[in-house]
Amino acid sequence: MSTPANKTPSAAPAANRVGLTLADYKGARSTLCPGCGHDAITNSIINAAFELGLEPHRLAKLSGIGCSSKTPAYFMRRSFAFNAVHGRMPSIATGVHIANRDLQLLGISGDGDTASIGIGQFTHLIRRNVPVVYLIENNGVYGLTKGQFSATADFGTKAKVGRTNELMPIDLCALAIELGCGFVARSFSGDPKQLRPLLKAALAHRGTSVVDILSPCVTFNNHEGSTKSYDHVKEHDAPLHDVTFIPPHEPITADYEPGEVRQVTLFDGSRVTLKKLEADYDPHDGMAAMVTLRRAREAGTFVTGLLYVNAQKPAFDREVGMVEAPLASLPLDRVRPPRRVLEEIMEAHRSGAAPR
Amino acid sequence: MSTPANKTPSAAPAANRVGLTLADYKGARSTLCPGCGHDAITNSIINAAFELGLEPHRLAKLSGIGCSSKTPAYFMRRSFAFNAVHGRMPSIATGVHIANRDLQLLGISGDGDTASIGIGQFTHLIRRNVPVVYLIENNGVYGLTKGQFSATADFGTKAKVGRTNELMPIDLCALAIELGCGFVARSFSGDPKQLRPLLKAALAHRGTSVVDILSPCVTFNNHEGSTKSYDHVKEHDAPLHDVTFIPPHEPITADYEPGEVRQVTLFDGSRVTLKKLEADYDPHDGMAAMVTLRRAREAGTFVTGLLYVNAQKPAFDREVGMVEAPLASLPLDRVRPPRRVLEEIMEAHRSGAAPR
Amino acid sequence: MAALAFSHEGDSSLSAPTHVRINDCNLHVATVNGSGSQTANATLLRAIFQMGVPVSGKNLFPSNIAGLPTWFTIRVNERGHLARTRTNDVLVAMNPETAADDIAAMGPGTVTVVNAGIPLPELPSDRTVHVVPCGKLVEPIVPDAKLRKLVVNMIYVGVVAHLLGIDAEEIDRALGSQLGRKQKALELNRAAVNAGLEYAREHLPPAPVRIERRSLTDGKILIEGNTAAALGALFGGVTFVSWYPITPSSSLAEALQGYLERYRRDPQTGEATYAILQAEDEIAAIGMVLGASWAGARAMTATSGPGFSLMTEFIGYAYYAEIPAVIWDIQRIGPSTGLPTRTSQGDLLSAAFSSHGDTKHVLLFPASVEDCYQYGMQAFDLAERLQTPVLVMSDLDLGMNVSMAEPFAYPEEPWDRGKVLTDEELDRVKTFERYRDVDGDGIPYRTIPGQRHPAAAYFTRGSGHDEQARYTESSETYARVMDRLARKHETARRLAPGPVIDRAPHAAVGLLSFGSTAWAMDEARERLREDGLETSHLLLRAYPFHPDVRAFLASCERVYVVEQNRDAQMAALLRMDMPDLAPRIRSVLHYDGLPIDARSIVERVLHGEREEVVAR
Amino acid sequence: MAALAFSHEGDSSLSAPTHVRINDCNLHVATVNGSGSQTANATLLRAIFQMGVPVSGKNLFPSNIAGLPTWFTIRVNERGHLARTRTNDVLVAMNPETAADDIAAMGPGTVTVVNAGIPLPELPSDRTVHVVPCGKLVEPIVPDAKLRKLVVNMIYVGVVAHLLGIDAEEIDRALGSQLGRKQKALELNRAAVNAGLEYAREHLPPAPVRIERRSLTDGKILIEGNTAAALGALFGGVTFVSWYPITPSSSLAEALQGYLERYRRDPQTGEATYAILQAEDEIAAIGMVLGASWAGARAMTATSGPGFSLMTEFIGYAYYAEIPAVIWDIQRIGPSTGLPTRTSQGDLLSAAFSSHGDTKHVLLFPASVEDCYQYGMQAFDLAERLQTPVLVMSDLDLGMNVSMAEPFAYPEEPWDRGKVLTDEELDRVKTFERYRDVDGDGIPYRTIPGQRHPAAAYFTRGSGHDEQARYTESSETYARVMDRLARKHETARRLAPGPVIDRAPHAAVGLLSFGSTAWAMDEARERLREDGLETSHLLLRAYPFHPDVRAFLASCERVYVVEQNRDAQMAALLRMDMPDLAPRIRSVLHYDGLPIDARSIVERVLHGEREEVVAR
Ligand SMILES: Cc1ncc(C[n+]2csc(CCOP(=O)(O)OP(=O)(O)O)c2C)c(N)n1
Ligand SMILES: Cc1ncc(C[n+]2csc(CCOP(=O)(O)OP(=O)(O)O)c2C)c(N)n1
Ligand code: SF4
Ligand code: SF4
Ligand SMILES: [Mg+2]
Numbered sequence A, B: 001m002s003t004p005a006n007k008t009p010s011a012a013p014a015a016n017r018v019g020l021t022l023a024d025y026k027g028a029r030s031t032l033c034p035g036c037g038h039d040a041i042t043n044s045i046i047n048a049a050f051e052l053g054l055e056p057h058r059l060a061k062l063s064g065i066g067c068s069s070k071t072p073a074y075f076m077r078r079s080f081a082f083n084a085v086h087g088r089m090p091s092i093a094t095g096v097h098i099a100n101r102d103l104q105l106l107g108i109s110g111d112g113d114t115a116s117i118g119i120g121q122f123t124h125l126i127r128r129n130v131p132v133v134y135l136i137e138n139n140g141v142y143g144l145t146k147g148q149f150s151a152t153a154d155f156g157t158k159a160k161v162g163r164t165n166e167l168m169p170i171d172l173c174a175l176a177i178e179l180g181c182g183f184v185a186r187s188f189s190g191d192p193k194q195l196r197p198l199l200k201a202a203l204a205h206r207g208t209s210v211v212d213i214l215s216p217c218v219t220f221n222n223h224e225g226s227t228k229s230y231d232h233v234k235e236h237d238a239p240l241h242d243v244t245f246i247p248p249h250e251p252i253t254a255d256y257e258p259g260e261v262r263q264v265t266l267f268d269g270s271r272v273t274l275k276k277l278e279a280d281y282d283p284h285d286g287m288a289a290m291v292t293l294r295r296a297r298e299a300g301t302f303v304t305g306l307l308y309v310n311a312q313k314p315a316f317d318r319e320v321g322m323v324e325a326p327l328a329s330l331p332l333d334r335v336r337p338p339r340r341v342l343e344e345i346m347e348a349h350r351s352g353a354a355p356r
Numbered sequence C, D: 001m002a003a004l005a006f007s008h009e010g011d012s013s014l015s016a017p018t019h020v021r022i023n024d025c026n027l028h029v030a031t032v033n034g035s036g037s038q039t040a041n042a043t044l045l046r047a048i049f050q051m052g053v054p055v056s057g058k059n060l061f062p063s064n065i066a067g068l069p070t071w072f073t074i075r076v077n078e079r080g081h082l083a084r085t086r087t088n089d090v091l092v093a094m095n096p097e098t099a100a101d102d103i104a105a106m107g108p109g110t111v112t113v114v115n116a117g118i119p120l121p122e123l124p125s126d127r128t129v130h131v132v133p134c135g136k137l138v139e140p141i142v143p144d145a146k147l148r149k150l151v152v153n154m155i156y157v158g159v160v161a162h163l164l165g166i167d168a169e170e171i172d173r174a175l176g177s178q179l180g181r182k183q184k185a186l187e188l189n190r191a192a193v194n195a196g197l198e199y200a201r202e203h204l205p206p207a208p209v210r211i212e213r214r215s216l217t218d219g220k221i222l223i224e225g226n227t228a229a230a231l232g233a234l235f236g237g238v239t240f241v242s243w244y245p246i247t248p249s250s251s252l253a254e255a256l257q258g259y260l261e262r263y264r265r266d267p268q269t270g271e272a273t274y275a276i277l278q279a280e281d282e283i284a285a286i287g288m289v290l291g292a293s294w295a296g297a298r299a300m301t302a303t304s305g306p307g308f309s310l311m312t313e314f315i316g317y318a319y320y321a322e323i324p325a326v327i328w329d330i331q332r333i334g335p336s337t338g339l340p341t342r343t344s345q346g347d348l349l350s351a352a353f354s355s356h357g358d359t360k361h362v363l364l365f366p367a368s369v370e371d372c373y374q375y376g377m378q379a380f381d382l383a384e385r386l387q388t389p390v391l392v393m394s395d396l397d398l399g400m401n402v403s404m405a406e407p408f409a410y411p412e413e414p415w416d417r418g419k420v421l422t423d424e425e426l427d428r429v430k431t432f433e434r435y436r437d438v439d440g441d442g443i444p445y446r447t448i449p450g451q452r453h454p455a456a457a458y459f460t461r462g463s464g465h466d467e468q469a470r471y472t473e474s475s476e477t478y479a480r481v482m483d484r485l486a487r488k489h490e491t492a493r494r495l496a497p498g499p500v501i502d503r504a505p506h507a508a509v510g511l512l513s514f515g516s517t518a519w520a521m522d523e524a525r526e527r528l529r530e531d532g533l534e535t536s537h538l539l540l541r542a543y544p545f546h547p548d549v550r551a552f553l554a555s556c557e558r559v560y561v562v563e564q565n566r567d568a569q570m571a572a573l574l575r576m577d578m579p580d581l582a583p584r585i586r587s588v589l590h591y592d593g594l595p596i597d598a599r600s601i602v603e604r605v606l607h608g609e610r611e612e613v614v615a616r
């Protein structure tokens, strides 16, 4: 997490804790189709980042290829961005994090970019637990190439032009949990009230956090018979709980009946309260999460909310064992060993007693 | 499954139902290290194929790159083989099956070949349910490149030269079940009594069948501190049941107490009996299988046996809708539409009323 | 050319232009992507075609689904010069975002139709601008505002029909054939066309460029290269297709899927004599093709730049293990994602030498929709005869734009599946060695997995192998196999289609073109001739080069290789192959993503020739 | 040379050979892979080195962990000719599987030591064969049968020491420095060496090739190219390495990992000033490098053929988005898996034009272990200065075999991280445009993600972009950016290391070599001189070519480009680049996976020159 710069809050009401206005978190004008779910997500990101008071220069936006992957251009224009090749953003994220562990990484991907071509890198990203917020703007189709099914298209869903999908979808949340991901959530572009706090929570998590966001493609997958249309998703959205995000050191303001909420504490001390809707749901129980997802799949519903969290998961940095300072910032004298080291090595190669 | 040629069983005791001897199922001399687990698996394959009476020309051997992937050269020399590039055997298998659905496909891979570079194609193979027996000769290391950790190396396991693995392994069986695979088993190269019937059962299944076989690398991963050494695996092997394979139309010969065995019927009518060891285990319950695997992982044991089976899973061919005859065998007149079709299309392009 | 006054709503001068050009003009339409202008543009194109006048249409579209600017250019030329030209005679400016630039680019004597409400820039008086209230005209016809947006473009169809003198009847017929089955849409569109037409008749003078009936398109078809390629594959007996969506190749796979579904699936049983799979990426797509082809299918894939790069490892495998494969690369502008909706011929070098080690591949260069159809079939024959990948290097311009053509001929020959040994033949030949050069042409024999003959089976691998397909690390064997592969590449020179040569008797200068570059060549040569430069021309159709290519180069003092890339990639291949002739090779390069035009060629050749004189 | 009689166990003639060659011989040892012969061979090599005589060792090993044949060749040459030669003077035949062939390859006057029990072929009488009972000799020393297998090879060390006259003391010292810390092993091995030595002294005559003390290796080191490259990276300030295991590049990454662990991790805190990751494949490896490099790390990867092919798409991205990256390609024989443990220079064309679209990359060609060390540093400087991938084209021969060298010099210069703008500089320059050619050299400025300055951020993409890194589909902008990239490539000609030229005053013939091919050049030129042909020589060190390369070609009538691939790939690059000089380029090609030798060069150059005369 970025540590906030200690600026005095400006008088203007529109400024956040780092003195920036909502406008500072915006980007270029979107060139997506009017009504595209992705634009709604962009909006939620802008608001979440503004409300959290993220410093733009400490965040890097990463993406692959697709309509979804274009969206980093449409928010946080003052952040660096890396729009990579199709399906390979995770490896970019891994490299960026290693070079500069102070950067907070926000990866934007699509269901094609992640579940089809990118499923390998997605798997290994999670396995390494690289600290990146990984958003999937999931519409079940390849928007940018005009509407072919992706690997998250539901069994039996219909394409705009006739064809029916005969394959089972990959459930990216279930997969992430099976792979040991420490933060897994699902949400809906059309539900900013739920999405925003989930985004904030994801940003507060220390390892890989996966947020799979149903995001209807109004142009190619919003017709009758599609299981990823606005209407269908709205109708089958089954939120597990009402989500509220509370930054570190802020008190919980709302009053809850005892037993009505669950509270999840994240790595940086921020908390998420989950107000129960139907049944109580414990996001610390991975096995239960898998069962819940499986049942929902069978029932044809989308459970949304914070599915699984493990704030204790050892961080990626431990394995790598890097210094605190960003590797990218190390001066020459910290990365070029002194003359005597070369001499020692040369001597070993002279005498044949090469170390290693 | 291949239909057996109706030969009269030869007088020589060594011939199987298609009139071949064990020698007919062998291949070139192995060039693996003496004692390599992979050679033991090769042996089990030879015996299983011989006992089943497979016709060599109806089976195709496919593999990637690695010590494991070399083994198709060491069995069934009379079968065609395709030793592909690293990690991409699944796409080859998909193409081969489509061209000739009469071929039975036996894919051999390693843990590096499957879980590291190949995890994407593995995932999509299962998703499509391409009928192939997919064996992973799992030693937790890259044997051929001299002992680096693969993505199935257990957390905390030690390399021959010092390093400790800091990453969580990918459990290929759990992953396969999550992805909807219809046949998932785990076994041990050192337990041919269990492995052989599992191989036969896998060959009798109609969709993708995954068999993850612990197969110690005696040269690079057989030391103390390794969780994939012979000693460690033997000690932590926790078989779920005793497995017996019964071909179609053959009666069950052994006597079992009622309740002592479970019987699983496979697509082609063959059966597997599972004699319970500790607790009763129902391989039809995918969720239970996931729980069992998760518990075993936590306990540091390897559960082996038939983990999950769903003989009813719709076959890949249905989606594709191919004719019965192998596509590869269709004569020109079945694949070149008649002259009037071209004329019809040309007319449409002349008048501007192009169909589609 | 007469200078025409500005015309604004209702006050246009109705007098006819003093000088009129017939059947030779360029119409440029600027609209917003996703606004439904395709139907409007196609209607105009088809109506002209139906008037018997040669015509081509080029779509310049953004990498975007809706909202960004897009352009459509219709070139009319009764002498059949249908390549892109750089100047437009008539502009329809419907997009406020680009109107200022679009209008500014119009030269003297041109006519612009601009939608009312779009601010007009200051312009010299020799440009005619007609402001047409398209919105107002369509309003009474389509009450529904959302629908109206899609129909409004039909107004300019009517206006342009009047300006250019396109038969209203033909417009109507073209509209009918496009919307035939949607009665309601047809009526609305018809009404909008008429409203435009009537408005124009009343308010606007005809343009100084006009269309008159001819009979030069009788019996001809209009078709896109990708559709033609799909047809070729269909009649070539394709049995397996795998692909991953990527512009501009998707339409090839999708057209093929449509045809296969319709003509190769039994309507009774539902059984298909093909399979088409959307792979999870291009590595899987080519892997599936290799698996299928190895097992005896006629297998192909279609892709573009980034996908092609991903196939690299497997392409090298196929070269060395000798597996037939047909790969269509519908080239777009790279490097990397580049301009995904712009055309290019920039993949030549990376295709010719795709993958590490000593590899060289067979490339075909379709230069017309007929070629796409023919190569759609022949690429299979060639791949199976040579047992190697055949890369068909098409491009966006050829693949996605419509061209005129004679109707395609039904193949009179059976397919050629190359040297495949059946079980019966195996019995006869006695020994079978997968990689033996029995015939001296470098091409070995193969069997098909599943064959029952005990000698049929062999082991396919990308590692070192001997003639019997056994693993080996022997240096001699390795080199021997590589020498045979080089020999096979030599054989490919003669098996692949040879060049088409048009030699001018005394010309010292040759021009060499290939693929969609060829379209501008006739026109360019004609203009060069007018400028006093006779040229010979060679249309290159394949790599490795046919011996006739060498002979052509040897017969010219200088050869200008015309190509649509920055790095003179074809010239490089020629220089490598014929180092002794390398000094006579010159380059004409064009690489801004727009299709090459004749003027660019003429200018650069003349410039080159002037330099030549100076140098001497 | 005197014909020597067959010698069998115990009955060798002990008389010295009549004609003795000093410090010029080739020793060839044939063993079984995994049998522990490395220590034996290294001991011999090192002992000779310690005697002050120049020596090289080449390991010819199979793609196998244990059981297949392997060979080790030691070349001794006091004039420093240390490339491979095709003939051996002394053979040690320990592998029954290959002994017949190994022995048959020995010429007249040679000496063969063969392990007892290996059947002997019929041989002409002018080959000496000594049958040595290695097993019997080692038995009393090592009672444990399993261990004995590993020690038995030390017997031939003793035998060879006697035959060639290698100092027993130096053998002992070499053994000590290798096994120093393993006391028990040291003793056993020592005893075995002595047993061999004693047996030989008693039974065998010295060989006609002998080693005598010199002081030509004083102060020198013995090192492998991959180790040297790792050292270069270490001192070049590498901060990030990602890799995926593949022979013959793994040893580079593993050596680097060892050095980093030792010298770049704080022993107290355990904190490292680097990170090294084993990626899941090569696509991920290069992706991580690009991510890290973009974010400001000095990032590299090492791979070989198949891995390099997989990197294709990302390499094109890095070219177009202008991201520094250092990629070591330790070339092995392709295509595809090929012969994974054999050397080659076959990836040149696929590397130079890696990825679709107009791409051309910067290649470096290390020709010695010093170069590996130097380029290990310089490749970073070059990649960061040019903001592009730099591909270091090493090979298995250079990377995995030991060479003699002067100790490496500590870098006296700081690193050069190219045009990076700090926040302070941003304040000063006022406008920052990521892709603007401010200096006219085609190289733009960059900032590093995380910089706080409000103008620092930019958007990196592989799609069309303008000078300000904004998305664009403008044709003009696209072409302008591509022209700048071409300009940058021109700049690379002068930033990359220039050639090393040795011009012979009146030579009409030039030789051009690069990489490990250079090793045989001195010897080849000397022999050519003896045959009456003076040659000039150019050692090429980088692509794109330095202007001096052109000048060299222009100054020769003919230039033979010597390379280790089938397709004359370097010649192709030269022909493309200098078409006017293309006709004077000839090729000497060698592509059987074994390192090239001087004789092959000499024969082919002389053959070429004879053809030249005939042609005239
Ligand atoms: C290697 C490669 N193959 C194919 C493409 C073409 N392509 C661009 S976007 C895309 C799919 C995007 O789908 P998704 O990730 O779901 O994003 P969406 O557009 O639906 O948001 C494809 C296949 C490409 N750019 N690169
Ligand atoms: C693209 C590519 N990268 C790397 C390699 C080198 N390589 C050969 S085998 C192998 C790993 C094999 O490991 P695994 O699949 O576990 O097989 P094992 O040898 O352990 O049986 C690697 C990395 C390769 N052949 N191709
Ligand atoms: S095509 Fe679909 S995903 Fe793409 S911008 Fe339009 S609505 Fe969004
Ligand atoms: S290295 Fe390991 S996996 Fe490979 S053959 Fe030897 S024991 Fe088997
Ligand atoms: Mg999508």
Ligand SMILES: [Mg+2]
Pocket (backbone or CB within 6 Å): B066, B110, B111, B112, B137, B138, B139, B140, B141, B142, B143, B150
């Ligand atoms: Mg392994």
